[in-house]
Amino acid sequence: MSFIYLHTKNTTYVLCLMPAGKIEHIYYGRRIKEDDKALHLIESQKLEYPHSVVYNKSYGRETLDTLSLEYSEAGKGDFREPAIMVYGKLGYVNDFVYQSHRVYEGKALFCNLPSANPYNEKCTTLEITLWDASNQTEVILYYHSFYETDVITRYVKVTNKGERSITLKRVMSLQLDLEDTGYSLVSFQGEWAREMQMRIQPVISGVYTIDSKVGVSSSKHNSFVILKENGCTETHGDCYGFNLIYSGNHAEMVEVNSYDKIRVLVGINPHCFDYVLEKEESFISPEAVLTFSPDGMNGLSQKMHQFIKKHIIPKRFQGKERPILLNNWEATYFNFNKEVLLKLAKEAKEVGIELFVLDDGWFGNREDDTSSLGDWYVNEKKLGGSLDDLVKAINEMGLQFGIWVEPEMISKKSALYNKHPEWVLGKVGERLCEGRNQYILDLTRQDVCDYLVEVLTKLLSSTSISYVKWDMNRNFSDTYSNLLAPEKQGEVWHRYILGFYNVVKRLTEGFPHILFEGCAAGGNRFDLGVLCYMPQIWASDNTDAHERMGIQRGLSYGYPQCTYGAHVSTCPNHQTGRYTSMETRFNVAAFGVLGYELNLLELTEIEKKTIKNEIDYYKKHRKLLQFGQFYRLEQRKGKELYMIADESLTEGIIAYYQALQAPNPNKEKIKTYYLDNNKYYHIVSREQWIQEKDFGEHSKNLEERRVAIERFEAWGDHLNYAGFNLSEQTIHYQPGDTTRIIGDFGSRLYYISEI
Numbered sequence: 097m098s099f100i101y102l103h104t105k106n107t108t109y110v111l112c113l114m115p116a117g118k119i120e121h122i123y124y125g126r127r128i129k130e131d132d133k134a135l136h137l138i139e140s141q142k143l144e145y146p147h148s149v150v151y152n153k154s155y156g157r158e159t160l161d162t163l164s165l166e167y168s169e170a171g172k173g174d175f176r177e178p179a180i181m182v183y184g185k186l187g188y189v190n191d192f193v194y195q196s197h198r199v200y201e202g203k204a205l206f207c208n209l210p211s212a213n214p215y216n217e218k219c220t221t222l223e224i225t226l227w228d229a230s231n232q233t234e235v236i237l238y239y240h241s242f243y244e245t246d247v248i249t250r251y252v253k254v255t256n257k258g259e260r261s262i263t264l265k266r267v268m269s270l271q272l273d274l275e276d277t278g279y280s281l282v283s284f285q286g287e288w289a290r291e292m293q294m295r296i297q298p299v300i301s302g303v304y305t306i307d308s309k310v311g312v313s314s315s316k317h318n319s320f321v322i323l324k325e326n327g328c329t330e331t332h333g334d335c336y337g338f339n340l341i342y343s344g345n346h347a348e349m350v351e352v353n354s355y356d357k358i359r360v361l362v363g364i365n366p367h368c369f370d371y372v373l374e375k376e377e378s379f380i381s382p383e384a385v386l387t388f389s390p391d392g393m394n395g396l397s398q399k400m401h402q403f404i405k406k407h408i409i410p411k412r413f414q415g416k417e418r419p420i421l422l423n424n425w426e427a428t429y430f431n432f433n434k435e436v437l438l439k440l441a442k443e444a445k446e447v448g449i450e451l452f453v454l455d456d457g458w459f460g461n462r463e464d465d466t467s468s469l470g471d472w473y474v475n476e477k478k479l480g481g482s483l484d485d486l487v488k489a490i491n492e493m494g495l496q497f498g499i500w501v502e503p504e505m506i507s508k509k510s511a512l513y514n515k516h517p518e519w520v521l522g523k524v525g526e527r528l529c530e531g532r533n534q535y536i537l538d539l540t541r542q543d544v545c546d547y548l549v550e551v552l553t554k555l556l557s558s559t560s561i562s563y564v565k566w567d568m569n570r571n572f573s574d575t576y577s578n579l580l581a582p583e584k585q586g587e588v589w590h591r592y593i594l595g596f597y598n599v600v601k602r603l604t605e606g607f608p609h610i611l612f613e614g615c616a617a618g619g620n621r622f623d624l625g626v627l628c629y630m631p632q633i634w635a636s637d638n639t640d641a642h643e644r645m646g647i648q649r650g651l652s653y654g655y656p657q658c659t660y661g662a663h664v665s666t667c668p669n670h671q672t673g674r675y676t677s678m679e680t681r682f683n684v685a686a687f688g689v690l691g692y693e694l695n696l697l698e699l700t701e702i703e704k705k706t707i708k709n710e711i712d713y714y715k716k717h718r719k720l721l722q723f724g725q726f727y728r729l730e731q732r733k734g735k736e737l738y739m740i741a742d743e744s745l746t747e748g749i750i751a752y753y754q755a756l757q758a759p760n761p762n763k764e765k766i767k768t769y770y771l772d773n774n775k776y777y778h779i780v781s782r783e784q785w786i787q788e789k790d791f792g793e794h795s796k797n798l799e800e801r802r803v804a805i806e807r808f809e810a811w812g813d814h815l816n817y818a819g820f821n822l823s824e825q826t827i828h829y830q831p832g833d834t835t836r837i838i839g840d841f842g843s844r845l846y847y848i849s850e851i
């Protein structure tokens with residue numbers, strides 16, 4: 097028996113090489129010492145289990161089904177979901193056995209897939225080589241320990257070293273077997289405009305799969321999941337976090353078998369996946385991300401956030417403050433001209449906005465969503481001149497300029513479709529399904545990828561562009577490529593994603609100064625693959641502050657706030673018809689990357705003043721808000737509390753949010769949990785304004801009034817453990833000098849600083 101230990105700063109991962117050639121998974125959790133004689137860690141098996149399959153009698157009576165294993169296949173008595181399935185010489189019978197392993201410092205990056213980059217931080221690699229004799233197939237398991245952030249990433253390389261072709265039916269990037277000591281699975285489910293809704297369900301016997309089959313990573317199920325031990329809370333207890341650096345069909349399977357073993361598998365969804373490997377060909381799986389926290393889900397989120405901020409986001413955007421933008425989509429939709437755009441830009445500049453983004457409708461003959469995708473040339477008639485003229489006018493106002501594109505799509509009504517119907521995903525001549533009146537381009541083809549790079553390079557070089565919103569507005573159907581042989585059609589889903597990465601890699605590297613924001617009808621492609629190229633993603637088309645709270649709360653479990661775009665929009669809200677105050681819309685959006693998306697020309701002077709104040713506040717605290725550490729403080733009885741604090745805990749901002757106003761409300765206090773016990777802090781609420789007319793009929797006064805400011809001074813340990821009492825909320829509309837007026841969907845921000 098020999099052991100392999102892999103450490104991060106606070107965690108340890110242990111494997112054991114079994115005499116029969118299989119690898120037992122021994123331990124993953126808090127950091128422990130290395131001990132090569134640790135026989136107590138091995139799940140001994142001397143007896144033959146009734147009704148079981150003995151793996152290899154020459155080595156004893158081991159039954160794979162009863163053990164925690166490292167990377168499993170079907171066909172040799174492990175009846176759980178396998179990590180790998182190769183269809184070859186013996187059908188589905190595979191038998192991968194240990195050959196060798198090596199450990200070294202550093203990490204190689206993928207060339208055609210996005211991957212985590214150590215960027216000069218300590219990262220150790222473990223490579224384990226397995227061999228399946230019948231198919232002459234080699235599997236290399238890669239493990240990378242990102243020491244400081246306590247993350248281990250894993251992927252797998254399969255190489256056909258035989259003469260015959262083999263078909264990969266399944267290659268998962270990560271397998272983790274644990275004992276079932278009582279766990280729940282936390283996942284993030286949704287749909288358009290209701291992304292990232294957290295679900296917690298007990299893990300019970302059987303198989304449960306979180307996945308995407310829509311072609312992109314999908315808002316139906318995000319690829320980030322948590323396995324938490326019973327009793328684990330936000331602040332205490334053991335939990336494991338999993339994610340995948342991939343933008344296509346993914347699967348996160350959790351199985352409990354009859355021997356009380358949990359198996360987690362993370363990787364490309366085996367659904368509709370077949371990958372043929374000829375002699376000497378290799379397949380590399382996307383990289384999976386794994387972390388462990390003994391400090392509850394907040395602890396886990398912090399590790400994930402740090403990892404994304406340091407090793408996923410491109411270096412040039414790490415810690416780089418993002419501009420406050422105005423996007424014209426909800427202000428005008430397709431209905432704009434140069435005059436309207438310039439008027440909006442002028443207003444934007446006046447309230448302090450820094451970047452003007454022109455959304456859908458500026459190209460081809462696009463006046464609605466039925467045409468022109470693919471025709472990426474400027475509609476000069478609509479823009480009243482060239483794009484460069486418009487951009488210059490906007491730049492002269494002191495604003496940067498950004499533009500919307502949806503490159504992966506093609507409208508039937510377009511010049512591109514007339515020229516290249518065979519570029520569409522789907523067999524030429526067949527009836528193809530449409531989504532938002534559009535088809536998907538076949539990005540498995542190099543000629544299509546090259547065309548996109550060429551046409552977008554031309555666009556992005558034509559004028560001064562600082563930002564690109566990269567949209568993608570439909571799920572896949574007719575997933576067939578006209579260039580690939582029939583037996584290779586099972587590769588199309590994955591090859592598409594490789595094509596997507598090929599295009600975005602070339603463009604983002606070709607225009608390193610441009611800030612790209614990912615988008616897919618809102619958050620239909622919110623994943624680590626996109627974030628490796630584009631440092632932020634439009635989280636949802638839902639800009640209702642109340643709904644956004646839930647979406648951003650869900651995101652906060654796995655992604656730092658600098659990765660999600662969040663906009664203040666108009667009311668009644670376009671997605672829900674709900675009214676929330678301008679202050680709350682800001683307080684929610686400020687906990688993501690702030691933008692505005694409303695018709696500034698229709699605002700009252702009071703609203704404009706409010707926006708100006710908000711923007712001033714945001715600029716003052718931008719670094720903290722965008723890159724500080726995010727903590728979920730509390731969520732109960734319709735109240736939600738979050739805190740963002742800098743690394744040294746010298747300053748922070750707390751967001752307080754209330755869904756509905758309670759009559760005769762209870763007293764309330766805030767505990768900060770995470771501040772420095774030995775620092776003395778000052779806390780002050782953000783200056784907020786209400787219009788009395790919004791608060792009921794008691795007042796005929798249409799004037800605005802300032803909500804009473806709250807101030808506190810206290811030691812960190814007081815704030816962390818005892819908390820600070822908030823001023824009373826108004827009762828029966830009694831505004832006083834100290835009363836907190838919150839109301840339905842009301843909120844406040846509190847700035848904390850060491851004194």
Ligand code: DGJ
Nearest residue numbers: 425455456567617618637
């Ligand atoms: C979907 C996006 O999520 C919206 O923000 C907007 O850009 C539209 N597409 C434009 O068609």
